[in-house]
Amino acid sequence: RNTGSSGAAAAPSFTIIYAGQQAAPNPNAVAETDFAKAIESSSKGRIKVQVHTAGDLGGPAALLTAVKQGTIQMTITTPQSLASYYAPIGVLGLPFLFDSLPEAATALTSPAAGQLASGMESATGIKVLAWQQFGMVQLMGRDHAVTGLADLKKLRVRTIANKVATGTLSDVGAIPVPLDGSETYTALQQKTIDSNVDPISVLYSEKDWEISKYLTIVNVQDNIAPVVINAKFFDSLPKDLQQDVTAAAQQVAADEVKQIESLDQQDITAMQKSGVHVNTLSPDVVAQWRSATTKLGDTYDKSTVAGLTGGT
Amino acid sequence: MVTSVEAEPDVRPARAWWRPPDDGTSGGLWFARTGLRLVELVVDVAFVAALLAVFGTVLANVITRTLLGFSLTWSSEISTLCLPIMAFGGGARAYGVGRMPAFTGLVDRLRPRAKAATGAAAHAWVLVVAVVVAVNDGVVIDQGAAQRSPILGITANWAALALQAAMALTALYAVRYLWRVGRRDMLWGLGIAVVIGVVVYAAYWGVGTNASAGLSSAVALGTFVVAYLLGVPIVFVLLTSALLYVQVSHVSALAVVPADMVSGVSGFIIVAVPFFVLAGTLLGEAGLMAPVSELISGLLAKVKGGLLHSTVVLMYLFSGVSGSKIADVAAVGTSMRKAVLAAGYSKEDLAATLAASAVMGEAVPPSTVMLVLGSITTVSIGGLFQAGLLPAALLGVLLMVMIWLRARRQPVTATVAVPHGKLLLRKAFESVPGVVVPLVILVCIYSGIATPTEASSIAVALGVVALLVTRTGRSKLSPGLLLPVETTAGFVLTVIGSATAFSFTLSVAGFPNLIGSLFHTLGGSRWSILLLSVILLPILGMVLEGLPAILILGPLMMPIAQSAGINSLQYGVLLVLAIGLGTFAPPLGVGMFSTCAVSGTSVSEVGRRFWPYGLAIFVGLVILAFVPAITTVVPGLLGSG
Ligand code: NA
Ligand code: NA
Numbered sequence: 001r002n003t004g005s006s007g008a009a010a011a012p013s014f015t016i017i018y019a020g021q022q023a024a025p026n027p028n029a030v031a032e033t034d035f036a037k038a039i040e041s042s043s044k045g046r047i048k049v050q051v052h053t054a055g056d057l058g059g060p061a062a063l064l065t066a067v068k069q070g071t072i073q074m075t076i077t078t079p080q081s082l083a084s085y086y087a088p089i090g091v092l093g094l095p096f097l098f099d100s101l102p103e104a105a106t107a108l109t110s111p112a113a114g115q116l117a118s119g120m121e122s123a124t125g126i127k128v129l130a131w132q133q134f135g136m137v138q139l140m141g142r143d144h145a146v147t148g149l150a151d152l153k154k155l156r157v158r159t160i161a162n163k164v165a166t167g168t169l170s171d172v173g174a175i176p177v178p179l180d181g182s183e184t185y186t187a188l189q190q191k192t193i194d195s196n197v198d199p200i201s202v203l204y205s206e207k208d209w210e211i212s213k214y215l216t217i218v219n220v221q222d223n224i225a226p227v228v229i230n231a232k233f234f235d236s237l238p239k240d241l242q243q244d245v246t247a248a249a250q251q252v253a254a255d256e257v258k259q260i261e262s263l264d265q266q267d268i269t270a271m272q273k274s275g276v277h278v279n280t281l282s283p284d285v286v287a288q289w290r291s292a293t294t295k296l297g298d299t300y301d302k303s304t305v306a307g308l309t310g311g312t
Numbered sequence: 313m314v315t316s317v318e319a320e321p322d323v324r325p326a327r328a329w330w331r332p333p334d335d336g337t338s339g340g341l342w343f344a345r346t347g348l349r350l351v352e353l354v355v356d357v358a359f360v361a362a363l364l365a366v367f368g369t370v371l372a373n374v375i376t377r378t379l380l381g382f383s384l385t386w387s388s389e390i391s392t393l394c395l396p397i398m399a400f401g402g403g404a405r406a407y408g409v410g411r412m413p414a415f416t417g418l419v420d421r422l423r424p425r426a427k428a429a430t431g432a433a434a435h436a437w438v439l440v441v442a443v444v445v446a447v448n449d450g451v452v453i454d455q456g457a458a459q460r461s462p463i464l465g466i467t468a469n470w471a472a473l474a475l476q477a478a479m480a481l482t483a484l485y486a487v488r489y490l491w492r493v494g495r496r497d498m499l500w501g502l503g504i505a506v507v508i509g510v511v512v513y514a515a516y517w518g519v520g521t522n523a524s525a526g527l528s529s530a531v532a533l534g535t536f537v538v539a540y541l542l543g544v545p546i547v548f549v550l551l552t553s554a555l556l557y558v559q560v561s562h563v564s565a566l567a568v569v570p571a572d573m574v575s576g577v578s579g580f581i582i583v584a585v586p587f588f589v590l591a592g593t594l595l596g597e598a599g600l601m602a603p604v605s606e607l608i609s610g611l612l613a614k615v616k617g618g619l620l621h622s623t624v625v626l627m628y629l630f631s632g633v634s635g636s637k638i639a640d641v642a643a644v645g646t647s648m649r650k651a652v653l654a655a656g657y658s659k660e661d662l663a664a665t666l667a668a669s670a671v672m673g674e675a676v677p678p679s680t681v682m683l684v685l686g687s688i689t690t691v692s693i694g695g696l697f698q699a700g701l702l703p704a705a706l707l708g709v710l711l712m713v714m715i716w717l718r719a720r721r722q723p724v725t726a727t728v729a730v731p732h733g734k735l736l737l738r739k740a741f742e743s744v745p746g747v748v749v750p751l752v753i754l755v756c757i758y759s760g761i762a763t764p765t766e767a768s769s770i771a772v773a774l775g776v777v778a779l780l781v782t783r784t785g786r787s788k789l790s791p792g793l794l795l796p797v798e799t800t801a802g803f804v805l806t807v808i809g810s811a812t813a814f815s816f817t818l819s820v821a822g823f824p825n826l827i828g829s830l831f832h833t834l835g836g837s838r839w840s841i842l843l844l845s846v847i848l849l850p851i852l853g854m855v856l857e858g859l860p861a862i863l864i865l866g867p868l869m870m871p872i873a874q875s876a877g878i879n880s881l882q883y884g885v886l887l888v889l890a891i892g893l894g895t896f897a898p899p900l901g902v903g904m905f906s907t908c909a910v911s912g913t914s915v916s917e918v919g920r921r922f923w924p925y926g927l928a929i930f931v932g933l934v935i936l937a938f939v940p941a942i943t944t945v946v947p948g949l950l951g952s953g
Binding site for chain 2: 015017023050052054055056057058059061062065066068069070071072080083084085087123124154156161162163166170175176177178179180183185186187189190191192
């Protein structure tokens with residue numbers, strides 16, 4: 001209403017619905033609120049952000065679909081979810097692609113990562129604003145520590161329903177069991193599964209450690225958390241606001257990645273205190289595991305992989 | 313008001329079914345009917361195919377994982393792709409055969425003419441909503457065309473296609489309803505619908521675009537109340553409010569409603585819904601319950617109120633097997649009816665006992681509402697299944713105390729013979745399968761052979777076996793078994809889908825914050841939250857039919873309870889039971905209406921007898937709220953083992 005009123009035109013205002021799966025105090029949930037504060041201040045109130053956490057607007061797939069359709073504007077997602085719309089970005093879910101979070105952070109600023117994002121944007125209308133992190137994926141099991149590949153034989157390991165994720169396990173003789181995260185604890189308790197692979201923050205908040213007493217640091221994979229926005233909405237913003245949105249998202253993401261690193265360490269210490277045995281898989285064994293899974297990368301562009309991992 | 317005319321015996325020579333009859337039916341009408349039947353046939357075949365595909369893969373996955381050492385990683389993907397077909401197809405069929413629950417408490421009190429007109433208005437309402445959803449689903453179909461499932465690489469938009477087809481079929485059914493009520497009532501109904509539409513549109517126009525959340529909520533809520541009272545099926549009431557809120561507030565696009573319906577029924581965990589419904593039907597048809605019912609009735613014959621006690625015990629045993637509360641009520645009610653009436657009780661006594669026991673049954677595993685609660689919150693489903701056993705038993709005992717207290721004042725003669733010696737042994741022997749089947753399902757879950765979701769497929773397998781080995785079962789094996797399964801599962805799943813869309817709008821409208829601050833203002837301590845929940849949740853459960861209440865309030869209340877330090881399992885069980893009480897309580901509870909419909913009784917008569925039981929359940933809820941151990945002791949014992 002009031003479209004025809006005379007006088008100075010009011011500054012256009014925009015509302016962003018920003019929804020995610022994590023609940024505070026998870027850094028990815030905190031990041032949503034931080035983004036809202038940052039952009040509301042830098043845009044001087046021209047952008048309002050409605051923050052939704054803990055999946056109250058829907059599950060991961062639903063939120064990504066909603067961003068694509070423009071029924072919400074922003075979400076925090078995963079390369080695996082994005083890959084259902086744009087297969088090449090699934091490369092970021094390959095096992096042993098990065099050895100650490102700092103290495104991943106550097107790789108995600110590379111031209112190769114930029115090309116992946118822009119390729120996806122033009123194909124799907126989903127734009128990556130920044131790369132946050134869920135953290136490096138580790139293995140946590142009930143009955144024994146994993147020190148060699150032989151320990152993985154016939155181990156029933158919960159994972160996500162995804163070719164690369166299940167292949168990472170089955171290529172070394174483990175039995176991948178794709179399960180919903182909410183069923184993991186019970187499945188461990190009832191011995192339907194032996195182990196779980198997840199980032200430390202998930203293993204900790206899901207309370208896997210109440211049952212699983214053996215945490216093996218493998219760095220199987222880096223669970224990246226791309227912050228995405230509906231490209232059509234983004235393009236509809238005035239140029240200065242576009243810059244503000246990007247700057248806010250990237251600043252928040254940089255802080256979030258640091259947070260994840262220090263929190264992972266805290267969580268590991270807390271789990272150790274409650275009797276969890278922690279071991280780190282030796283580089284030799286990791287190398288064996290890596291070479292057993294190399295064919296999983298065959299479907300992805302070689303030069304992208306090289307660009308991400310520093311051209312080796 | 314029954315207006316159907318009994319058909320004359322058909323003495324005409326048989327004709328080929330594809331030829332129009334020469335009985336005066338117009339060719340156009342005949343084609344419409346035949347066309348509709350063909351469409352229904354396609355929907356039914358698709359339902360069966362989807363069900364078999366999911367059943368096969370889920371069961372095969374359990375077998376390969378436990379016996380052969382590998383898992384079928386794509387099995388959950390098959391389920392996710394097949395569920396929407398079952399959900400929306402079954403939902404449309406449920407509407408077509410008049411099995412979409414709606415609140416009819418007000419409409420039933422109207423005079424026949426007014427009743428017919430409001431009925432027509434309700435169907436006109438459904439017609440409009442179905443068309444709006446189908447049209448906006450087009451966007452979802454377009455967008456989904458580019459999406460591939462992660463392992464099998466199947467195009468992801470056929471869930472949205474299934475929704476569009478189902479909404480089109482629903483619209484056809486609505487037109488058929490309007491056609492059938494006759495021209496005069498149809499015009500009245502359309503008139504009412506048009507007037508409401510104009511009022512809503514005027515309100516919308518007055519409110520303008522980008523209305524505040526408060527104003528938009530008022531429009532959506534006002535329409536919710538009108539549609540609910542008019543007898544519009546609850547699924548379409550939820551969809552109406554969701555669509556209106558989105559449209560008035562301009563907070564999102566209408567396509568969010570069909571998109572959320574699709575995502576709401578795409579989770580692997582809810583595969584258990586159609587499976588438990590199917591298993592319950594198969595086991596019911598196999599007649600496993602009859603010997604158990606005779607045994608328990610015989611054993612309790614000398615106790616005051618013995619047969620009503622038996623009803624409670626049977627409901628405890630069997631509410632675990634079926635996926636539908638109303639199926640439980642119907643199954644146990646049918647098996648007890650003769651003996652209960654012969655003993656001098658009224659059918660209203662039985663109906664009140666059944667409704668009260670059905671509340672208890674909500675917490676007996678495997679329970680659909682617990683499954684749904686577990687799948688939409690971080691609470692573990694297996695944990696809930698363990699946690700519910702004792703609280704349900706407590707409610708059962710309280711109900712039996714109340715039955716005993718009332719029976720002392722109204723002595724009733726027992727007519728059931730107390731079995732002795734050989735007869736007792738034989739009855740006990742015959743009862744074994746009926747008791748073993750629910751136990752096997754639980755053992756599969758607790759021993760780690762299968763997750764609760766997978767256990768539902770084992771229940772189906774047991775049902776098939778039971779049906780094939782019992783003589784009564786084999787004789788009942790017919791395609792006629794399909795429709796009740798299809799419509800019940802379809803209805804439950806469609807409610808999940810529409811409640812997902814509805815809760816999206818509730819969240820966007822800030823309802824979670826509102827409830828959160830309400831609980832905060834009224835004292836955010838754990839005891840005040842528990843007490844308030846016991847009082848408020850039954851009321852909310854009464855207004856929103858049980859399942860939507862769980863879907864909307866579960867994700868809302870669980871975090872509030874957790875942050876106040878309340879054990880999640882304790883709160884989860886309390887939530888399920890408190891909402892269950894509302895669902896079965898007079899005067900508004902949909903469960904109460906369904907119980908009365910199944911038992912041929914009136915809500916006012918049954919309602920009067922229900923209140924003492926309702927009080928007993930309420931007392932039980934207060935005890936469960938203040939004694940967490942009743943809920944947590946079983947999971948504690950099983951969890952450490
Ligand atoms: Na139950
Ligand atoms: Na859960």
